[in-house]
Amino acid sequence: MSTKYGIWNNKGGVGKSTITYHVASTFAAQNPDKNVLVIDLCPQANVSMMLLGGGVQGENAVLNFCTEAVPRTVVGYLSEVLSGGERAPLPDPMNFVTRVRDVNPHMTENLYLLSGDGNLEPMAPAITRAADAPPLTPASKPWRWVHEVFRRLIDNLENNDSWHVFVDTNPSFSIYTELAISSCDKLIVPVNADDSSRVATNAMFILLHGTNPPHPVYGSWTFAARAQQNGVSIPKVHLIVGNRLTSYDGVAGAFEALSAATADTLFVNYRTHPGRFTQRNGSAGSVAAFRALFSVPLRDFNTAGVMSAHLGMRIDQMKQSVYQAHGQNVHVKAEQLREAKTAINKVIAAL
Ligand SMILES: Nc1ncnc2c1ncn2[C@@H]1O[C@H](COP(=O)(O)OP(=O)(O)OP(=O)(O)O)[C@@H](O)[C@H]1O
Numbered sequence: 001m002s003t004k005y006g007i008w009n010n011k012g013g014v015g016k017s018t019i020t021y022h023v024a025s026t027f028a029a030q031n032p033d034k035n036v037l038v039i040d041l042c043p044q045a046n047v048s049m050m051l052l053g054g055g056v057q058g059e060n061a062v063l064n065f066c067t068e069a070v071p072r073t074v075v076g077y078l079s080e081v082l083s084g085g086e087r088a089p090l091p092d093p094m095n096f097v098t099r100v101r102d103v104n105p106h107m108t109e110n111l112y113l114l115s116g117d118g119n120l121e122p123m124a125p126a127i128t129r130a131a132d133a134p135p136l137t138p139a140s141k142p143w144r145w146v147h148e149v150f151r152r153l154i155d156n157l158e159n160n161d162s163w164h165v166f167v168d169t170n171p172s173f174s175i176y177t178e179l180a181i182s183s184c185d186k187l188i189v190p191v192n193a194d195d196s197s198r199v200a201t202n203a204m205f206i207l208l209h210g211t212n213p214p215h216p217v218y219g220s221w222t223f224a225a226r227a228q229q230n231g232v233s234i235p236k237v238h239l240i241v242g243n244r245l246t247s248y249d250g251v252a253g254a255f256e257a258l259s260a261a262t263a264d265t266l267f268v269n270y271r272t273h274p275g276r277f278t279q280r281n282g283s284a285g286s287v288a289a290f291r292a293l294f295s296v297p298l299r300d301f302n303t304a305g306v307m308s309a310h311l312g313m314r315i316d317q318m319k320q321s322v323y324q325a326h327g328q329n330v331h332v333k334a335e336q337l338r339e340a341k342t343a344i345n346k347v348i349a350a351l
């Protein structure tokens with residue numbers, strides 16, 4: 001089976017798209033025998049733009065895909081499947097997936113993208129209606145069928161074992177975020193060191209698993225309740241990425257990866273519900289052991305990371321040089337490149 005990661009935190013701006021971009025593109029370059037697919041289920045389409053060349057080039061490439069009669073995007077695929085109905089044969093995923101290198105020569109041959117699309121936003125009510133449609137036959141399960149649409153796309157890829165899939169998400173818990181969550185098995189959760197990250201971590205477990213006891217009114221409406229009723233599997237927390245924590249506390253070392261409060265919240269969940277986390281060799285009996293098993297720090301990328309995303313060039317391809325961004329000269333130093341490369345490799349090693 002393919003390996004399916006979702007990069008999700010129900011909080012905006014924590015680094016989901018940036019991490020997806022660096023990790024997926026570098027993982028593909030390091031593993032030429034594997035295939036890597038990025039599915040961009042955020043209507044901002046940030047990771048698609050970075051992968052397709054960054055800056056204005058990336059933006060135009062996404063726009064071109066979105067404006068095709070049958071968009072070569074998540075929206076095109078969803079439209080095709082939903083309009084066909086539950087019994088129609090599935091379209092070939094490769095009619096919608098792009099080999100990134102065909103657009104951006106900096107990327108390796110084994111990296112593919114199902115592009116994001118701003119029309120996901122206006123399409124959301126139609127997706128919800130399809131999921132909430134009454135089942136017309138005993139075998140029909142519209143909610144499950146709609147929620148697993150991208151899981152089926154992944155499972156339909158040829159040579160399935162070779163695929164590593166990274167799904168980027170939107171911070172709001174929209175219907176398309178539910179589809180993203182339902183398509184993957186392992187969650188990569190970026191967190192920052194602030195208090196709202198701790199709150200968001202709690203919210204994440206409530207969205208995935210509901211509250212105990214459930215709310216008497218809203219409890220049955222939740223994604224958690226409906227996923228359970230419909231037999232849709234909930235992904236497990238696999239890796240917590242403490243993003244840019246050094247810019248907050250300036251401390252180096254293995255245990256800087258999470259702020260103490262966020263780590264405590266996660267650890268309490270782990271103690272009470274270990275099944276919400278992926279399996280590890282051995283279990284964690286303390287917060288420190290939990291951090292060592294489940295989290296990794298990601299330092300601030302500085303100029304190197306910003307330019308890598310802007311140019312759609314992997315950090316490991318860049319050299320100490322002066323690069324152009326919006327008509328400005330930007331100096332990227334060898335030391336910055338080395339630090340950023342090491343940081344990305346650490347996250348990949350922790351996968
Ligand atoms: N490790 C890092 N070092 C430097 N800058 C970073 C790092 N991680 C993220 N950023 C910057 O922080 C900003 C937000 O990152 P990003 O867009 O990846 O977050 P996001 O979680 O995808 O946001 P959204 O919720 O809007 O989708 C971007 O400008 C990005 O360049």
Ligand SMILES: [Mg+2]
Pocket residue numbers: 016017018042044046169
């Ligand atoms: Mg994003």
